[in-house]
Amino acid sequence: MTGALLTDLYQLTMLQAYYDSGMNASASFEFFVRNLPAQRNFLMAAGLEEVLAYLQGLRFEEEELGWLAASGRFSAAFLRSLEDLRFTGDVWAMPEGTVFFADEPILRVTAPMREAQLVESRVINLLHYETLVASKAARCVLAAPGKVLVDFGLRRAHAGEAGLLSARASYLAGFSGTATVQAGMEYGIPVYGTMAHSYVQAYDDEAQAFEHFARSQPGVTTLLIDTYDTEAAARKVVELANRLAADGIRIKAVRIDSGDLGEHARQVRAILDAGGVEEIGIFASGGLDENQVRDVLRSGAPIEGFGIGTRMNTSADAPFLDCAYKLVEYAGLPRRKRSEGKATWPGRKQVFRHFGADGAMARDTLGLHDERGAGKPLLELVMAGGRREIAAPGLEAGRGHGRWQLAALPARLRALDAAEPYDVEVSVALKTLARQVDTRSGAVAGTTPA
Amino acid sequence: MTGALLTDLYQLTMLQAYYDSGMNASASFEFFVRNLPAQRNFLMAAGLEEVLAYLQGLRFEEEELGWLAASGRFSAAFLRSLEDLRFTGDVWAMPEGTVFFADEPILRVTAPMREAQLVESRVINLLHYETLVASKAARCVLAAPGKVLVDFGLRRAHAGEAGLLSARASYLAGFSGTATVQAGMEYGIPVYGTMAHSYVQAYDDEAQAFEHFARSQPGVTTLLIDTYDTEAAARKVVELANRLAADGIRIKAVRIDSGDLGEHARQVRAILDAGGVEEIGIFASGGLDENQVRDVLRSGAPIEGFGIGTRMNTSADAPFLDCAYKLVEYAGLPRRKRSEGKATWPGRKQVFRHFGADGAMARDTLGLHDERGAGKPLLELVMAGGRREIAAPGLEAGRGHGRWQLAALPARLRALDAAEPYDVEVSVALKTLARQVDTRSGAVAGTTPA
Numbered sequence: 001m002t003g004a005l006l007t008d009l010y011q012l013t014m015l016q017a018y019y020d021s022g023m024n025a026s027a028s029f030e031f032f033v034r035n036l037p038a039q040r041n042f043l044m045a046a047g048l049e050e051v052l053a054y055l056q057g058l059r060f061e062e063e064e065l066g067w068l069a070a071s072g073r074f075s076a077a078f079l080r081s082l083e084d085l086r087f088t089g090d091v092w093a094m095p096e097g098t099v100f101f102a103d104e105p106i107l108r109v110t111a112p113m114r115e116a117q118l119v120e121s122r123v124i125n126l127l128h129y130e131t132l133v134a135s136k137a138a139r140c141v142l143a144a145p146g147k148v149l150v151d152f153g154l155r156r157a158h159a160g161e162a163g164l165l166s167a168r169a170s171y172l173a174g175f176s177g178t179a180t181v182q183a184g185m186e187y188g189i190p191v192y193g194t195m196a197h198s199y200v201q202a203y204d205d206e207a208q209a210f211e212h213f214a215r216s217q218p219g220v221t222t223l224l225i226d227t228y229d230t231e232a233a234a235r236k237v238v239e240l241a242n243r244l245a246a247d248g249i250r251i252k253a254v255r256i257d258s259g260d261l262g263e264h265a266r267q268v269r270a271i272l273d274a275g276g277v278e279e280i281g282i283f284a285s286g287g288l289d290e291n292q293v294r295d296v297l298r299s300g301a302p303i304e305g306f307g308i309g310t311r312m313n314t315s316a317d318a319p320f321l322d323c324a325y326k327l328v329e330y331a332g333l334p335r336r337k338r339s340e341g342k343a344t345w346p347g348r349k350q351v352f353r354h355f356g357a358d359g360a361m362a363r364d365t366l367g368l369h370d371e372r373g374a375g376k377p378l379l380e381l382v383m384a385g386g387r388r389e390i391a392a393p394g395l396e397a398g399r400g401h402g403r404w405q406l407a408a409l410p411a412r413l414r415a416l417d418a419a420e421p422y423d424v425e426v427s428v429a430l431k432t433l434a435r436q437v438d439t440r441s442g443a444v445a446g447t448t449p450a
Numbered sequence: 451m452t453g454a455l456l457t458d459l460y461q462l463t464m465l466q467a468y469y470d471s472g473m474n475a476s477a478s479f480e481f482f483v484r485n486l487p488a489q490r491n492f493l494m495a496a497g498l499e500e501v502l503a504y505l506q507g508l509r510f511e512e513e514e515l516g517w518l519a520a521s522g523r524f525s526a527a528f529l530r531s532l533e534d535l536r537f538t539g540d541v542w543a544m545p546e547g548t549v550f551f552a553d554e555p556i557l558r559v560t561a562p563m564r565e566a567q568l569v570e571s572r573v574i575n576l577l578h579y580e581t582l583v584a585s586k587a588a589r590c591v592l593a594a595p596g597k598v599l600v601d602f603g604l605r606r607a608h609a610g611e612a613g614l615l616s617a618r619a620s621y622l623a624g625f626s627g628t629a630t631v632q633a634g635m636e637y638g639i640p641v642y643g644t645m646a647h648s649y650v651q652a653y654d655d656e657a658q659a660f661e662h663f664a665r666s667q668p669g670v671t672t673l674l675i676d677t678y679d680t681e682a683a684a685r686k687v688v689e690l691a692n693r694l695a696a697d698g699i700r701i702k703a704v705r706i707d708s709g710d711l712g713e714h715a716r717q718v719r720a721i722l723d724a725g726g727v728e729e730i731g732i733f734a735s736g737g738l739d740e741n742q743v744r745d746v747l748r749s750g751a752p753i754e755g756f757g758i759g760t761r762m763n764t765s766a767d768a769p770f771l772d773c774a775y776k777l778v779e780y781a782g783l784p785r786r787k788r789s790e791g792k793a794t795w796p797g798r799k800q801v802f803r804h805f806g807a808d809g810a811m812a813r814d815t816l817g818l819h820d821e822r823g824a825g826k827p828l829l830e831l832v833m834a835g836g837r838r839e840i841a842a843p844g845l846e847a848g849r850g851h852g853r854w855q856l857a858a859l860p861a862r863l864r865a866l867d868a869a870e871p872y873d874v875e876v877s878v879a880l881k882t883l884a885r886q887v888d889t890r891s892g893a894v895a896g897t898t899p900a
Contacts, residue, residue, distance in 0.1 A: 005632040006610055008602075009643025012631065017645075017666035023652065067635045073670070117648060121630075124605035125613060132608075152458075155574035156770045158582075158608035160456055163575060165609050180571075181462065182455040185517045193459025195467075198567060198777035201785040202473065204891070216467035220523070226789045228891070259790035310770045319769035320606045320760045327648035335651040339676045340709040441654070441678070 004060045004082075005067070007121040012074070015114045019078045025331035027113040028348050029120065030105035031127055032326075037318035041413040042422065044138045044402060045098045045106045046169045047130030049392055051123050052383055055087040058119065087115050091383035092369075094351070095393065097134075097172055097402030098378060099409060101424050104351045104366060106131070108379065113330065120325045128323050129162060133169035136290075136315040138406060140308055141174035142414050143294040148305030150192045151178035152285055153313030166313040172398050174406070179307070187395055194222035194255045194283070194307075201227060207236045214244055214251055222253040222283055225268070230256055234268040238275030253281040253304070261286065262301035269302040287311065290416055334437050345430060346437045351378040361408050367427035454510045454532075455517070457571040462524070465564045469528045475781035477563040478798050479570065480555035481577055482776075487768035491863040492872065494588045494852060495548045495556045496619045497580030499842055501573050502833055505537040508569065537565050541833035542819075544801070545843065547584075547622055547852030548828060549859060551874050553816060554801045556581070558829065563780065570775045578773050579612060583619035586740075586765040588856060590758055591624035592864050593744040598755030600642045601628035602735055603763030616763040622848050624856070629757070637845055644672035644705045644733070644757075651677060657686045664694055664701055672703040672733055675718070680706055684718040688725030703731040703754070711736065712751035719752040733757065739766065740866055784887050795880060796887045801828040811858050817877035 089111020539561020
């Protein structure tokens with residue numbers, strides 16, 4: 001999945017053209033989001049680890065070079081130059097879990113032009129998706145303080161890699177774990193599992209299905225109780241739990257996956273409590289997102305945990321971010337594009353964050369990379385000369401950082417509804433640079449980024 | 451990406467429980483979509499080839515079994531049983547490219563219970579995503595008859611596998627090709643490429659950027675003309691094209707990626723024609739979907755082709771389908787779940803399609819698998835005993851089938867706006883079976899699927 005050909009054709013035709021012109025000076029590209037979706041008060045950076053692994057492993061295999069040669073689009077000399085191509089550049093980035101806003105770069109690649117250009121497609125592909133999911137998952141975390149949240153979304157994630165990376169990104173954002181086994185093996189994320197309706201259906205008797213499952217998974221059993229009649233099944237669970245207790249077997253929880261989750265939870269809670277099994281928890285799932293979780297909890301529903309799938313893994317209310325990876329400097333000269341509605345800030349940049357006396361985020365300044373001034377700089381050098389500058393902090397560290405970031409958000413941005421936007425100001429030095437760049441390239445007035 | 455652990459934990463805990471109970475009789479599961487999104491008049495089946503490849507390759511690797519053992523959730527005897535697990539079942543399916551509707555199964559797996567259950571997560575993961583994209587891409591094809599449509603969406607597809615599979619699914623639905631190089635290598639899809647804004651920005655002079663690129667890619671050059679001023683750039687293209695003609699070098703097209711595409715296309719067309727380069731085509735891109743393509747073509751814009759990315763690859767207006775893979779028969783007995791709002795039709799089923807005298811689709815009947823009656827049965831046996839029953843028809847065959855399917859759609863369903871739904875009736879025999887199943891399992895009345 002990390003092949004060098006997982007890129008757009010134009011990257012390779014541009015590389016051929018650069019090769020023909022002998023152009024390979026140092027280029028800086030920055031990844032940023034142009035505008036936040038209307039339903040997002042902030043975004044959370046994720047995907048950096050996968051990007052760095054991709055950059056470190058970048059190389060063209062013989063089979064890939066053979067395919068490119070057979071396409072007839074490239075010169076033999078150029079293809080030979082690809083044989084030894086490795087990523088040798090520097091990367092500055094915000095640590096995973098960092099909260100950020102529109103126009104703020106979260107990653108900068110500085111490398112010989114051909115390397116920096118080639119990696120564009122996959123760098124965006126990874127950063128965009130993990131950031132999209134982490135940002136959505138963070139909202140779920142804010143909506144359900146103290147609750148167990150589990151990623152249930154492999155099946156309707158957009159193919160396999162999205163299933164794995166959304167398990168990772170949601171855990172980074174504060175989820176408790178995932179149902180996806182491979183994500184447990186690859187990332188060390190806690191893996192949760194219950195049972196499916198098919199298991200209950202395969203038996204002629206629901207109570208028998210429950211008992212076989214509880215005996216097979218003693219102590220960790222979560223029984224799915226909505227296949228036929230939720231409250232009737234809860235009564236079967238009471239009978240079973242009391243009977244199994246004699247054998248020292250405990251049922252951990254029941255899961256409700258359909259109907260009015262809050263109402264069913266209240267009725268089931270009453271049945272379980274009346275039956276003397278107060279220790280059995282209630283877990284809910286079924287097409288949930290952060291808004292439904294908030295609403296059901298506000299109604300006082302006695303639910304300990306939620307399985308959140310499709311709508312989180314696909315970021316269903318905002319399934320993409322308006323992001324870009326744009327050239328900001330080439331051969332020592334700052335650059336920018338001025339396409340209508342898509343103009344960008346030139347030059348290598350840094351984001352400086354200012355905090356209030358209470359420790360909460362107050363405002364950010366988008367400035368030049370080497371600007372001095374107040375505020376904590378958010379972009380750090382993470383790769384130099386193609387090698388990691390610091391050891392990978394790891395997913396747990398990113399998760400801890402993310403938790404701290406959410407705690408430092410201004411209260412209005414922690415709400416799910418659209419809030420007054422966070423203040424991101426542009427430094428005087430950056431505005432001056434933009435004017436200079438436009439003057440140098442004969443700019444048309446009126447195309448400064450909004 | 452096709453590891454056996456790319457599944458939900460509950461599949462494995464259910465397998466352990468089935469193992470403990472000695473349950474492994476033949477089970478049939480069907481994949482279907484419960485409801486069409488409001489913005490879809492039909493869906494197009496896709497992803498079958500990937501599902502069959504997954505089933506054929508299914509096995510647990512030693513490392514995976516070691517990880518499961520270390521998790522402490524499974525018995526040693528059960529894990530040993532997984533060592534030899536292979537998929538040995540039958541698969542019935544609609545051919546890729548087939549148009550289908552709510553409640554119609556497009557795939558049925560019949561296999562020993564443990565095999566049929568284990569594969570659920572990945573089967574849904576593949577079928578859901580490719581069907582989602584093919585259905586969206588088919589709408590783009592209907593909106594732009596005779597135009598070149600190219601998948602531009604790798605970067606914002608949800609990670610890498612989605613990038614590859616959306617190239618495949620959109621080509622199946624009638625796109626001309628993709629920008630994703632690896633999809634060209636893996637699936638033989640035609641690969642298209644132009645140039646990026648960064649290429650123009652890297653030069654101090656736009657005209658020089660155009661010339662270098664045109665000389666590097668003679669005959670196949672598409673120049674991106676909206677980095678600074680679209681019409682000014684078009685005039686530079688005229689000058690360049692006429693000059694390069696002396697060297698026998700041809701410019702194929704220009705691309706516009708921002709602003710009012712229709713208006714720019716008209717102005718650029720006039721500039722190119724006035725400059726004597728009528729043969730240079732106009733290609734448009736930039737956040738497009740089928741509605742925008744339809745509107746810009748209706749306005750009479752002189753555009754030969756479109757790059758369609760993010761909104762197609764993420765199916766942005768409907769980023770998931772309400773689909774399921776449900777147990778319909780176990781140990782010879784038809785089954786169904788009756789969860790609120792999610793009840794399903796029991797038993798192995800077949801879809802029979804009826805055509806009008808004009809060859810257009812008239813209505814479908816959802817019936818029992820072995821029912822006899824009028825109409826063309828859509829589900830075919832594609833795998834028997836774990837082996838493909840027929841050779842893979844291939845992507846080109848699926849694409850041809852898809853084209854035929856779109857041509858046979860009733861005219862109202864070819865429109866982009868929501869139309870009167872297609873008529874899918876349920877056979878008397880199936881309704882009777884549902885009642886029998888409910889009676890057998892002590893059903894509550896009133897939970898028949900809508």
